[in-house]
Amino acid sequence: MKKLNGTIIVTYRCNARCTMCNRYKAPSLPEEEISLDTIRKLPRMYFTNVTGGEPFIRTDLKDIIRELYKKSDRIVISTNGFFTDRIIALCKEFPRVGIRISIEGLEKTNNEIRGLPDGFNRGYATLKELVDMKHPDVGFGMTVQDKNAPDLVPLYQESEKLGMEFATASLHNSFYFVEAKNIIHDRLMVAQNFENLINELLNSKSPKKWFRAYFNHGLINYIFGQKRLLQCDMSFDTFFIDPYGDVMPCNGTKDKEVMGNLNKQSWDEIWSSKQADAVRRKVRCCDRNCWMIGSVSPAMHKYFYKPFFWVIKHKFLRFFKKKKYSMYELKVVRDYRDGKISKEELDKLSTCDLTASVNNGLSTASKEQLNKKSGEEIVAEDIKGQGYISK
Numbered sequence: 332m333k334k335l336n337g338t339i340i341v342t343y344r345c346n347a348r349c350t351m352c353n354r355y356k357a358p359s360l361p362e363e364e365i366s367l368d369t370i371r372k373l374p375r376m377y378f379t380n381v382t383g384g385e386p387f388i389r390t391d392l393k394d395i396i397r398e399l400y401k402k403s404d405r406i407v408i409s410t411n412g413f414f415t416d417r418i419i420a421l422c423k424e425f426p427r428v429g430i431r432i433s434i435e436g437l438e439k440t441n442n443e444i445r446g447l448p449d450g451f452n453r454g455y456a457t458l459k460e461l462v463d464m465k466h467p468d469v470g471f472g473m474t475v476q477d478k479n480a481p482d483l484v485p486l487y488q489e490s491e492k493l494g495m496e497f498a499t500a501s502l503h504n505s506f507y508f509v510e511a512k513n514i515i516h517d518r519l520m521v522a523q524n525f526e527n528l529i530n531e532l533l534n535s536k537s538p539k540k541w542f543r544a545y546f547n548h549g550l551i552n553y554i555f556g557q558k559r560l561l562q563c564d565m566s567f568d569t570f571f572i573d574p575y576g577d578v579m580p581c582n583g584t585k586d587k588e589v590m591g592n593l594n595k596q597s598w599d600e601i602w603s604s605k606q607a608d609a610v611r612r613k614v615r616c617c618d619r620n621c622w623m624i625g626s627v628s629p630a631m632h633k634y635f636y637k638p639f640f641w642v643i644k645h646k647f648l649r650f651f652k653k654k655k656y657s658m659y660e661l662k663v664v665r666d667y668r669d670g671k672i673s674k675e676e677l678d679k680l681s682t683c684d685l686t687a688s689v690n691n692g693l694s695t696a697s698k699e700q701l702n703k704k705s706g707e708e709i710v711a712e713d714i715k716g717q718g719y720i721s722k
């Protein structure tokens with residue numbers, strides 16, 4: 332069996348309060364979260380992303396990573412950077428693990444969006460400490476929206492100074508984010524900031540960054556509600572698994588789609604099941620057009636020629652014709668500028684649905700705990716018991 336690309340959602344507990352994600356209101360019950368026994372049943376993976384919620388809320392994260400290294404060549408953990416001591420301790424034990432800290436803008440913007448007290452300084456201090464200890468694989472992740480788009484290039488420049496990776500995303504709606512109302516309002520302004528970043532990336536000497544430029548070009552295409560630049564093959568060679576052991580195609584669907592449950596079944600049983608095939612058929616006609624690194628990175632490897640020719644074209648134009656990248660190479664952006672398509676029409680193409688009720692993907696027991704307390708209270712008490720004060 333060929334190696335897969337997997338994302339392990341180890342918990343739905345989160346101590347941040349991001350404006351674009353309501354997951355912190357819908358935490359999982361710790362007792363139900365994916366166990367080491369279930370992790371041992373996962374297949375071989377060429378890339379594994381460990382995410383949450385906030386993965387470092389789990390006190391046994393080191394044990395999880397140790398198990399995952401038995402089946403994965405490369406592991407990257409996405410975190411809000413709050414649990415500095417745990418992050419540093421884990422990186423000391425696993426010097427090859429990648430760490431991506433979400434920083435949503437410069438200090439003021441980040442703290443407003445993330446809702447973590449002193450979140451910027453804390454995340455930044457964690458990053459600095461990792462750089463100082465020469466941890467080789469460290470980076471920022473930023474979810475670009477109206478509020479923080481002007482910080483995009485300054486943050487990229489900051490990451491350059493620190494010698495770090497810089498990953499971008501934009502607003503998505505799905506059960507995973509417990510959100511249906513995310514939308515970009517000033518598309519031209521946001522796209523302009525992406526254009527500036529793309530030109531910085533294309534100007535660099537690193538081929539990896541030229542391909543990042545293509546990814547960001549795809550983000551402009553996404554925020555204008557267009558068809559994905561590359562086919563989505565989630566559930567064919569890529570999977571997500573949630574804290575309850577449910578194997579899913581991705582985290583972008585409106586409602587949770589389940590291929591099988593790894594607590595109860597073997598991997599092979601799930602992967603070759605009729606239920607998995609039914610999910611794959613849905614993926615083939617999915618019109619959500621997400622552009623998140625989890626679904627785009629495998630597609631960029633698989634359909635390499637498309638980003639490759641895009642990069643060659645733009646390097647050629649830049650080098651021989653002194654022509655920079657322009658967002659107006661996308662027809663929809665020209666049409667919007669020229670008044671051929673309105674904001675209302677573009678809004679309808681997005682996945683924003685102001686009337687949608689969101690399925691948060693929680694188990695019955697996890698939902699029941701919300702009858703007595705809010706998700707914020709549950710998590711605050713939880714991490715207080717672990718010796719941390721959040722909000």
Ligand code: SF4
Nearest residue numbers: 563581583584617621
């Ligand atoms: S476009 Fe792909 S990643 Fe997005 S919801 Fe559809 S199947 Fe999932």
